[in-house]
Amino acid sequence: MSYSVSQRTREIGIRMAMGADRRHVLGMVLRRGSLLTVAGVLLGAGSALALTRLMVGLLYGVRPTDAPTFLLVSLAVIVAAMVATYIPSNRATKVDPTVALKCE
Secondary structure, three states, rough: OHHHHOOOOHHHHHHHHHOOOOOHHHHHHHHHHHHHHHHHHHHHHHHHHHOOOHHHHHHHOOOOOOOOHHHHHHHHHHHHHHHHHHHHHHOOOOOOOOHHOOOO
């Protein structure tokens, strides 16, 4: 997300110069990060469910389709991704439009 925000510095500067407030820019970047996070969690959980049959011998004390484990891991990934998305999105709200427009 940090790379994505740095690539969109000019766009963010133009949006802020045109009147977008910090809340709008923050929401835009968080929305993008949330979309990627949800897609990743869904693909990861689906893949994990499909591959549990292969790992039955490696799982001790946990059933292969243990719902609380899947939910806890998914929640942990979502929280980590949202924190990792919030940091660059908060930085994006502090972009000075004149500096961003001069940026190449």
